[in-house]
Amino acid sequence: MIETTSKYNNPIVLQRADPWVYKHTDGYYYFTGSVPGYQEIEVRRAKSLNDLENSEKATVWKAHAEGPQSQLIWAPEIHFVQGKWYIYFAAAPSSHPKNHIFQHRMFAIECGDENPLTGKWEEKGQVKTQQESFCLDATVFEHNDKLYYVWAQKEPAIPGNSNLYISEMENPWTLKGKQLLLTIPEYGWEKIGFLVNEGPAVIIRNNKVFITYSASATDGNYCMGLLWADADADLLDGYSWTKSKEPVFKSAPENGQFGPGHNSFTVSEDGKEDVLIYHARPYTEMDGDPLDNPDRHARAQVFTWDESGFPVFGKPIANNR
Structure with missing residues (x-):
C-alpha cells in the first residue's frame, strides 16, 4: 500500500527542477538539479533528505562565456563511477539562444577528490553519440560489470522532439559499440504539446532493470512512463525491453501537484525503503516563458513494489511544508 502521508517535508528543495539525488557510502x-538562470551547476549534500533545502552547497561549475557550453545548462546528474565523481549535463551554444531551436549537447565533468563540493572538477568534454543532434538528460548505471549510458536525443528521421537510447561505455565519458533506440513517443500521453521521451532514471530490483522516463510537454501533462528488461538479458537487444502502455506517475489535481517527472531514485535514511525523487508544479497556469518560471520543486516520496516485482508509485502527494 502507498502511504498517503510522507516522512519528507515536501517540497524537499524549492525551485530545483530535474532533481537528482545520489546516496553515497559516506552516508x-x-x-x-537545474538552477534557475541555467548558468551553473550546484551540488549540495546532507545526511537526510529533509535537510537538503538548507544544507551545505557549492557551485562546482559555471557556464562558459561563449561556445558550446554557454547557454541553458540543464538537468545535471551526479554519479560516483569507478572511484570518481562525474556530473553529466546538457548545454547549448552561445550562437543558439533559448528563443532559437534548441541545440543542446551532453557533457561530463570529473572530480577525483573525496568531497565533490570542495574538490577540483575537470571538464571531460562532449559525450559524443553517433549523431550530432539535440540531446540531453544523460544518466549512467553499472550492471554485470558493464557501464551503461541512457539519454534522450532527437532523431531527424523520426517525428518528434526526443527519443531514448542506451549504449555501453568505454569509460565514463566515452560511448562504445552499439547504440540502441529504446523508445519513441508513440502513445497519446507521450505526445501532448511535444512528442517527448526524456529524463531516464534506472533502478535495478527483483531481477529486473527498470527505466523510468518522462513524456509530453513540461506542463501539467508531463508524466512518467516505464521500461523494463530481465536483469540477465542483453540490454542492447531491443527485444529485451518491454514498455508500459500507460503512464505510471502523473498529475494529481486533488493534491495540488502537476506535471510530475524527471525523476531519480534513492533510498530512505535507514536504507529500508525506496524513494522516488521528482519535480512537480503546484499549479497549471503560469505566466510568461515556462523556462523562466522556476516553479518546479524537488520532491520525495516512498514507493512500494507489487507481487510481480514492479514499482508502485501511486500519485504525487500534497505539500506538507
Missing part, C-alpha cells in the same frame, strides 16, 4: 545524500 550523505548528494543533490543537484
